[in-house]
Amino acid sequence: MARRKPPAQSGAGSAEGQTAPLKRGPWTAEEDELLSRFVEREGEGRWRTLPRRAGLLRCGKSCRLRWMNYLRPDIKRGPIADDEEDLILRLHRVLGNRWSLIAGRLPGRTDNEIKNYWNSHLSKKLIAQGLDPRTHMPLPTAAAAANTAAVGRSHAAASAPAAADKTVAALEPPQPPPPSPTKPTSTADGTGCDRRDSPADGGDDDFAFAATMSPDANCFEGFGDQFIADYGAAVRGGRFDDLMVSPMVDDDTFTSFLDSLISDKQFAGYLAEGDAADHKDAKNDQGGAH
DNA sequence: AACTTAGGCAACCGCTTTAAA
DNA sequence: CTTTAAAGCGGTTGCCTAAGT
Missing domain, CATH: 1.10.10.60 (Homeodomain-like)
Incomplete structure (x- = not known):
């Protein structure tokens, strides 16, 4: 649907080390077909070399993106419910x-x-x-x-x-956005938290938290309350990444927490707690900030 | 009917992280 | 330990189309 500038076939391609000019812009049905068939046959991965092997004049990144966002068989089409x-x-x-x-x-x-x-x-x-x-x-x-x-x-x-x-x-007041929308960093800033999925663990985790965790970390009961409380405080203080390094959080626990958001009850509780604290903060803010 | 504006979204870009050499 | 390739991420761009004038 949307179209992109056809191309001054530039930059991104040269990094591939290919001599043939790389195609850019919208994908054609033929290209889709080539890519789909190749991935179905050979599997995902090795995107860098995939275009050459598949006979596509695209950069690997472009192929990966096309597959991930459009061609993958499990993509759900249609309006967001x-x-x-x-x-x-x-x-x-x-x-x-x-x-x-x-x-x-x-x-x-x-x-x-x-x-x-x-x-x-x-x-x-x-x-x-x-x-x-x-x-x-x-x-x-x-x-x-x-x-x-x-x-x-x-x-x-x-x-x-x-x-x-x-x-x-x-x-926007000086307060930074909660879950740092821009470049929330990870291990680099010492949080030990990586927002990316690691290929090594199958790419399906939510966070690669610091390895350290308390013995209770797998117990979601209790963790939920504490996490929500900590989370609320961290968010309001713009310290999301601080929270992520919490030793009580591990992959499974956080995943469970996310799952719990699907539960109206628990989420409502979280919101109520957050709102109450917000109002408190708001009062405090009126008192002094700036 | 012609033109302008705004919305939607696919594709690209630049960066970071991880794993392998 | 260092370097490099690969993969993944969020932000941004820019084309197409529908709606408005």
Whole structure:
């Protein structure tokens, strides 16, 4: 459907070390067919060399993306259902822009699809509801905006309703977004948390947490409450990654926690706790910040 | 009917992490 | 231990189309 600039066949290809010019832009049915048949025959992987082996004039990255987002047989097509949307909202509240993690909870949906759906639908929906799509917290009121403006950022915030996202960004208080939407780092910053799936473990985990864990880590009872409490605090303090290094969290436990989000009851509890704390924080904020 | 604008989404880009050499 | 290849991720781009003027 969407099309991309056909191509000045440039850059990305040269890294492949190929002499033939690499094709870019939309895929043709013939290319899809070639790729599908090749992957079905040879399996996924070795994307770098796949194009040559499959007879495609594409870079490996492009092939992988096409397969993952479009050709895979288990891809679910069609509109996002209400329950899927609801789950996306819940997971995003917890995970932030970790699209692959969110997608992992929605069988047949790709991270790209969810990301697009979020950007084009859900974020606007939240804004319409007066919620910040990044934090899921209430957006600053007009009064708060005026306040902010008075402190010094007079003009960026005050207007431009059309540029909703930008406005939100402009109004965003110093508080960093919870599950750090941009480049949440992992082991590099010492958290021991990698948001990516590791090929070594099958690529199906939610987080590769620090190996350290308490003996109780596999017990989700209790962990859930503590995690939610810790999570709420961490999120509100913008310390998501701190939380992730918690020694009580391991893959299974966190996975169970995510699964629990599908349960209305537990999620409602989480929200209630979070909201209560939010209100408390809000009061505190009014007292002193800035 | 012609033109403009905004929305949707596939594809690309740049970066990080992991595993292998 | 260091380097490099491979894979994966989130952000961004830009084309197409529908809606609005």
